[in-house]
Amino acid sequence: MKSEDWPERRRAIIDGMERVMGKLPSRAQLPEVTAQILSQDDSDPDVRVQSIRFESEPGNWVPAYLLIPINPPRRPMPAGLWLHLTIAIGKGEPVGLGGSPNLHYAIELARRGFLILAPDYPSFGDYKYDFAKHPQWQSGSLKAVWDNMRGIDMLTQRPDVDAGKIGCIGHSLGGHNTIFTAVFDERIGVAISSCGFTRFHKYYGGKLQGWTSDRYMPRIASEYGSNPDRMPFDFPQLLAAIAPRAFFSSSPQRDDNFDCQGVRETVDAAREIFQLLDAPDRLQVLYPDCEHDFPESSREAAYRFLEQHLK
Secondary structure (H helix, E strand, O other): OHHHHHHHHHHHHHHHHHHHOOOOOOOOOOOOEEEEEEEEEEEOOOEEEEEEEEEEEOEEEEEEEEEOOOOOOOEEEEEEEEEEOOOOOOOHHHHHHOHHHOOHHHHHOOOOOEEEEEEEOOOOOOOOOOHHOOOOOOOOOHHHHHHHHHHHHHHHOOOOOOEEEEEEEEEEEHHHHOOOOOOOHHOOOEEEEEEEOOOOOHHHHHHHHHHHOOOOEEEEEEEOOOOHHHHOOOHHHHHHHHOOOEEEEEEOOOOOOOOOHHHHHHHHHHHHHHHHHOHHHHHHEEOOOOOOOOOOOHHHHHHHHHHEEEE
């Protein structure tokens, strides 16, 4: 493949995603995002934490935390989305309210000078969402992508945000939510996924039922028989579709959700496109010797990667 052929191939990858997730609605002539501050916590000397909600669609409000560095090293600030794992408290975990210090990546990065938006995924945390009442969204995955993109719209409206320096980071559910959003939204300059993916054939031996609930992609079952051979996209293509922007993954060797060998195969395939687009240094993957976690060494490497490519 030649580099000039890549845009057409990338469009075909997105078409494959939309066959499973549903078609992303037009974003032409969208109004500015309305946001409301619900409460504010100034107890941290370095970061102001606001509980907010923002209007993703008319009448549909997304609960979120906004973490604002009090004395950032630069203004306007780099900013981004920090997406949570599969956990009942949703957005509370990455901002430091949960019991897993290794997953408090939002508050850690806010203390390093990033303005952070940490939204709830539909049906988690404070985001009460009945998918059956919203048939216009053919997957929870696409609805989450839309919400995330409107969140980025809200961030880029702010005068204290550098709209050219937007990142996205997430663990587990947040890890593949990051990938999906970064493929659709090219404003994301750096995407970081912890424990977020493997090839579909390597996901529990090709058993894709875990992807098929209303929260995720029900068409995998209804249209594709939960058969990885029939899927019109896979993660090697998605990582490639992020190029030449920067992508980092922490993919543990003993992750029982996302098989590490499938990650290696995914990365090897995607690396060809990063090289084709003269961006080999913008793809970095670590394989820590741990289970489904985001250990300190990987987080520190991810933060340095983010700072290198955004700051």
